[in-house]
Amino acid sequence: MKTFRLSLALGLALTATAAFAQFGLDLGKVTKAIDTVKDGSKVLKGTVGIGPVEERKIGEATAVEIIGKFGGLVRDEDIMRRVNLVGRAMARYSDRPSVHWQFAVLDSDTVNAFSAPGGLVFITRGLYDQATTDDLLAAVLGHEIAHITNKNAVKIVQRGEAASGVKGLLVKRSSQAAQIDSQLNQVGSLLGFNVLGLTTKLFTTGFDAATEYTADHDGRELAITTGFAPGGMRAVLLELQTHGENRKTMFASHPPVAERLKHLPADPAPPAAEAAPAETPLVADAKDQPVGETK
């Protein structure tokens, strides 16, 4: 059992090294090889028995990675006010109303949304601009709230899948994998978990399809409970589908739009925004969408 744990710790440390490489750490600065699994076991230790305080810490570190990758935050008080009023109104009736819920908009043209453990929810500017009514915004936020109430990311950490998320990178960089930056141990000790493994998984493959469909379902239920239109998510997805889904820029970390639509009831579209005629498209043509992140 002890050998297993040590191996697992070693595996975590190795895969985390690869993750550092993926996220831009200068591996030329790597000065130490893994000479002991003691430090690695510290990383492992933190992945079991995650309570609310640890969850929040995981969430904040994950949020740093999300903000860093998606162009920073839109620092606009009106936008912050809207996403937080709609988001917290819904979170109040969620399964975890006592979580410290906070919402923000990422300064990226891509169409996506993310949640970090502990109540931190992000929606890109590209998606926010399409959420022209609170019904549509609530649909997107409800999906992300569901990921947090269902503890989807926390379960990834608990199951050690955060490490497996970068296994492919480990293979590709096997020559470097034998080394580890001293910072890794320091950061791992500080945080007690493999944040890079988690964010690598969230940014690339995302959650598995079943988890996403459950979040769509639970988000819809929460929207209904709070009093928002049940067809919000369906309307958002239909607009994306109508204007051509671009997998590089639209919900890249989620299952294909057509598959998500199949799992949603055929709810009527919510009322359109008063200022915009019903036939006005919610999104710009896909050809106008930039490819990749804005920064």
Add this chain to the structure above:
Amino acid sequence: MKTPPSRLLLLCAGFFTASAFAAFEAGTFAYTKRLETNLLAEPKPGAESSGKIAFAHKVKVEEVKGAWLRVSEGAVSGWVFAANLSDAKPNESSRLDGVALLASKTTATAAARPLDEAVVKYAEQRDLKSAGEDLEWMLKASDAITDDEVTAYLQENKKGEYQ
């Protein structure tokens, strides 16, 4: 006679709202999911308080009136909006002290809470200091919006228990 689209939407909304609370019936049990669940003397928001029940307590559903439930736990009883209860026991860890700690952060005094030191160091070591500063701004900006303002939003837009 054709039903106006707006009325149809209202009917749909009513149906879906009712179905969202269908799990609760008189004689069944539910669980509190807030740190403190306020029970009311009448099934309407703003009614006088008739008691409080702590987190994750099992309550008996005595009566159902639309989206409102009359529940009891021992000698304490009263009305509560159904979405303030869960049909399953909250799946939090046994470390309820942590839950309380998180909730305390929603108070005005906790709004000034800085980012966790470990996270600040993490951001620096990852060369993501700017992202760390953005996160710090997010925490302050979102905490500046009070629970009362969220309640006012619900009231003005007829959401939640104000439907």
